[in-house]
Amino acid sequence: xxxxxxxxxxxxxxxxxxxxxxxxxxxxxxxxxxxxxxxxxxxxxxxxxxxxxxxxxxxxxxxxxxxxxxxxxxxxxxxxxxxxxxxxxxxxxxxxxxxxxxxxxxxxxxxxxxxxxxxxxxxxxxxxxxxxxxxx
Numbered sequence: 001x002x003x004x005x006x007x008x009x010x011x012x013x014x015x016x017x018x019x020x021x022x023x024x025x026x027x028x029x030x031x032x033x034x035x036x037x038x039x040x041x042x043x044x045x046x047x048x049x050x051x052x053x054x055x056x057x058x059x060x061x062x063x064x065x066x067x068x069x070x071x072x073x074x075x076x077x078x079x080x081x082x083x084x085x086x087x088x089x090x091x092x093x094x095x096x097x098x099x100x101x102x103x104x105x106x107x108x109x110x111x112x113x114x115x116x117x118x119x120x121x122x123x124x125x126x127x128x129x130x131x132x133x134x135x136x
Contacts, residue, residue: 002080005061012081019088020058026095027051033102054091
């Protein structure tokens, strides 16, 4: 029999809640990172919705011990905890890949001081040579 979130041990419950708190922080970083960029603004709305959904799941899981003592309190607690872990891992991979992609894109873009950095990296002297056939 697969255990639901409400029936699993307190260690599993705390682990799942901490994992979803970490996911909420990652989603916040993603939304902030996308909001400051110019290229990825079109993905800001779906990722903001993902942040809200993960935040609500985290909030409901956090208040489980204090607010919901009835038998038929919330449908979220009837979900097997394995499904919650799979959802969390899927969101973690999605957010991680998005943050890595944005980081890689921003690292390869030119910055405002790129010309100055290029000139600083040039050798100190530039030599122009003429071929020997031009001298004859």
